Amino acid sequence: MYCVKNIKDDLFWVGGSDRRLALFENAYPIPKGISYNSYVLLDEKTVLFDTVDRAITGQFMENVEAVLGGRNLDYIIVNHMEPDHCATLGEMVRRYPDVKIICNTKTVPIINQFYEFGVDCRAVIVKEGDTFSSGRHSFTFYMAPMVHWPEVMVTYDTTDKILFSADAFGTFGAMNGNLFADEVNFEREWLDEARRYYSNIVGKYGPSTQTLLKKIKELDIQILCPLHGPVWRDQICWYMDKYFKWSSYTPEEHAVMIAYGSIYGNTENAANILACRLAERGIRNIVMYDVSSTHPSVILSEAFRCSHLVFASATYNGGIFSSMEHLLLDMKAHNVQNRTVALMENGSWGVMAGKKMTEILSEMKNMTILDQTITIKSSVKEDQLAEIAAMANAIADTFN
Template structure:
């Protein structure tokens, strides 16, 4: 049975939702599922903007069949060829054998790499090219490495719709609401939009900045991403988030405390520091166990907060492995422009603090590490409280200096 939503005149959402998938890209937990967005334009020519993951292909086909109502499908515009959007393309080709594919040179190469039979069915476009489907005329904008090298975004000059590929997306299945103004975005979607951006696109901040500069020259009325809600109001709010995230600027002034603790002793120090910070006036504090929190959430929170405390036990004369994995993800995603503080613990040969500082200063970019450091020998004791207070004061001073 079809399930469609009208986006604006002549344009319909024809995607689907997957609430069964546990891991996006087989990495990132998605407890609320994910939407795969596809859009159908009914003009003199009929145009499908991207397809969907194979898991919701049946829903796509039912939606398209219903709206076409016997008309042929003339074109498929492929902005992004990653399989969560391109997997259903060949099924569309089988159902509509006369359809033409409009896409970039590299995306067409990827189609062949994935084994799709597309000979004689493609029309290659590049940035600046235009295409008219009747009263709707679109132009194509290159968005390489946002977050694959073949990506295009498509701008409909007639109605101001930007088909933004994976930009401006979010984790989470759509629960009937399609548009940002049909939901409480800050409460229900912002965290998942941030986690989506930071883990999927976050490495490519300069490329996102380049796309934002191109978008600034367009009269955009609506943003149609490939995951999550469609934006038709308050576009500046979400554009500002993308600007901050892609410049690696903190979204909020506050302190993220991430601890790695084997038996609870380092955790006790992290909790004590959190309480001190709140008592000293820094109420925007979050505390996470690195062993019990998927790293995608930690990365998202790292993009969010201005200051990060790393509290780690020493393990085999090194950094606690889950903490090291977290640091490696920061490096992989090009994390920068944060202020760090360190708590180290070890029953003998305590090395984690020195190693974490070395990683932050030499493996990451534009990181500041506060000089104050707390060193624990097995557990937090009364003799450590003054050092913990000094660390808390240093963090408070740094946070307030940046306000």
Template sequence: MYCTKKVTEDLYWVGASDRRLALFENMYPIPRGVSYNSYVLLDEKTVLLDTVDRSVSGQFLENLEHVLAGRSLDYLIVNHMEPDHCALIADIVLRYPEVKIVGNTKTFGMIRQFFDLNVDSRAVMIKEGDTLITGKHTLFFAMIPMVHWPEAMVTYDAYDKVLFSADAFGTFGALNGNIFADEVDFENQWLEDARRYLTNIVGKYGAQVQAALKKALTLDIQMLCPLHGPVWRENLGWFIDKYQKWSTYTPEDHNVLVLYGSIYGNTENAAAVLAGKLADAGEKNIAMYDVSVTDPSYLLSEAFRCDRIIFACPTYNGGIFPKMETLLHELKAHNFQNRKVAVFDNGTWAATAGKQIREMLSQMKNMEIMEPCLSVKSALKADQLEEMDKIVEFMVR
């Protein structure tokens, strides 16, 4: 049975959600599932904007058939060629053999790579600023390369002032009947997934996201239709401001984040003592995570959110505890920057992790790193509490 939603007078949501998928891109845990959004514009010409992942193909094709109600499909606009949005291009061509495919040069190069499909005869090649008139609707196209693939683009409907934003403004999480952000408690139930989605998938490309935002902000946008997550028709400025912060590596909250690794519990104990001291100094909403049991995607997202970070780490085989090292590599790979950080390490015979962590942090931009590093020998002792107080002073000043 079809499951569609009316977005505007002429626009319909024909996507679907997957609540069974455990890992997005086979990497990021998605306990709340994910939606794959696709949209149909009914005008003098009919337009499908992107397809979906093959896992939800049955629902999507039924939705599309219902909305078209016997009409042919004139255009398929491909804003993004990642397989969770383009998997059914060949299926659409088989079902609607007269369809024209709209994309840019890089789009069609990727179509030829993914599919054994003679796309040239049906290709509508567009470039920055080109338009497509479908009747009363005029669609404009803008390129947003590396947000987060090189062929990515957005489509703007000047009639309804709708921006089809590809992966920009998306979020993890399945849609539960309500497809609009104003129908859900987005700030409390969706914001964490939106932040984790953006920072992990596009965090490396902050400059490119900024370039895309500058293009978008020149338009009169009344609605955002992303390829994942809820549609935005109210309070767009609030969500756009989040993207401004995340893409400029600007802390979202004035909070301390404590990230620790611990083998037998001694480093964890020292981190807990430090967190208690921070609380005594007036810090509220301290965030604290064991890097061994928390997926790096959550830790990266929290690092983007908080303005101050403490890394507590045991030495392991003469190096950084592997779970912490993985996180540090993730931070560097995502172009992380602009934070105040402190480090303390632990070692029974060679406490060297702290120095190595500080060396990795120093390779990131604009990081204020506390010196020297507190070094615990096996277990925290009372005579080291004064050194710990210096970390607190550095963090709260």
């Protein structure tokens, strides 16, 4: 049975959620599931904005048919061709053989890579600033390459002031009946997943996201329709400000994140002592993560949030503890920058973790690495407590 939501007048949400999938893109844990958003407009011409992942094909087809109510589908606007938004495109063409596909020149070859229905004869090619009318509604298209694929574009309904934003402004998490962000406590229940989605999926492409933000800054956006997560009709500027910070690699908060890789607990002990000394210096909301038991997507997201990062690693096979090395390389791949960093290392012989961590961090932009690296030989000794306290002081002094 269909399950649709009215967004405004003649615009309907026809997407769905998947709570069974364990890993988004077979890489990122999604304990709260994921939504796939798609929208249908009932104007003089009917328009479908993107499709959905194959996992919810049945629900999606029932939703679209229910909204169309026997009408033909005239147009599909493809803002993004990634499979979680295009896996049912071929089925839509099969069901509605006369449908036209509105897309840009970079989209066509990707459609042909996924499908053999021959998009060229039905494609309506648009470029930056082009417009399209479905009747009462007029649309303007803005290219958004590398947010986060090269063919991405966004579509702005100039009539009802609605932005269909592709993967921008999306978030992990299934929809639980409430479609709109103002119907939930977004900051408490969704913001962490929104940040984790941005940092891991789009985070590498901050400059491209900044370019898109500049394009849409002057638009009067009254409703924001992303392809994942809640639809926005209130406090849109607040959410866009989060995107501005994340995409400019500006710390969201003055906060300290401590990530540690510990084999027998001694490196963890050093990290705990440092956290206590930081708290004594008045630093609040310190967060700590064991890199062996916390998925790197979570820690990466926290690195986007926090201004100060501490990495404490045991030496392993003459280098960095493997889970810590994975995290640091992931941070480098996602362009994390503009952070203050402190390092702690441990080893019973041939201590090398600090040196190796510095090498990776030095290849990242504008990372201020504090001079003093604390070296633990197997376990923390009494005479090292002052050294750890000095590191806490150095971190606290940079908060000003």
